[in-house]
Amino acid sequence: MSTAENQLVDKVVHIGRVTKVVKGGRIFRFTAIVVVGDYNGRVGIGHGKAREVPDAIRKALEMAKKNIVEVPVSKGTIPHKVIGKFGAAELVMKPAAPGTGIIAGGAARPLFELAGVQNILAKSTRSRNPHNVLYAVMDGFKKIRTVSEIASARGKTIQEVIR
Template identity: 50%
Template sequence: MNRVAKVVKGGKRFGFAALVVIGDQKGRVGFGHGKAREVPEAIRKATESAKRNLTRVALREGRTLHHDIAGRHGAGRVYLRAAPAGTGIIAGGPMRAVFETLGIQDVVAKSVGSSNPYNMVRATFDALKHLDSPRSVAARRNIKVSTLQARRVGGDVEAVAE
């Protein structure tokens, strides 16, 4: 929630801007921005905008990211790293809200540059948009998903292929 003021002849006119992040905690998340003269109206507009902008993110084991990734928006940059089970959400401010509503339980995130919440959320969504699932990577490389996952854990590729 952000209060803004417009100075007019009779004094100040206040307006409100709301940034809302919504999700189902199962891999769908969206954000919206709404502005109005009253707080509830700004929140309603932001929530409607967030519902229109829901995106699906593939999660590994339903709790973390498939791979490390970076995103940017304006001067804001975010770095997201997959984390082992039990790590928790290590992220600041607006990024934490995105991960909680998305359903991520283990992630390490760092923001660099802009600390503006809107830029941080947009940069986080930029990173999540470029996240690839093992299925899409395997299809792009023309290999099996099992081969790709064997390489990830350092297994013997020839042993898996046989």
């Protein structure tokens, strides 16, 4: 384990029970969605399935550590408004003034917390399915561009872009 991996904090967002009816009775399986992050712009989502809850959580945790992305957090919020989409879920994320807090419901809140975002306004406008909402937030995070990225793409300095 590297030192970066030791600093990751994990939160279980959702545990679902799936039932399969067979001739001999019912077979129960569990699904778990886990979010990991370091409160400093690095987050990941994992989804695991198993016959027992702890095994499902462990699998989801391993998957989440493999799927970590960098989030550009500036002054405790995101740089600009962005809309994340995944499946039927659509999530609108807007930067917020200091002291606003995390205005987000359901599955999106732990993801923002672990990313280190302290002030944000988020609204799930379509599906509230926790799995799709989380991946919609990740889609939004991947769409965020910083001023320096935009300036380098245009071949200009940061001051020229800001004006």
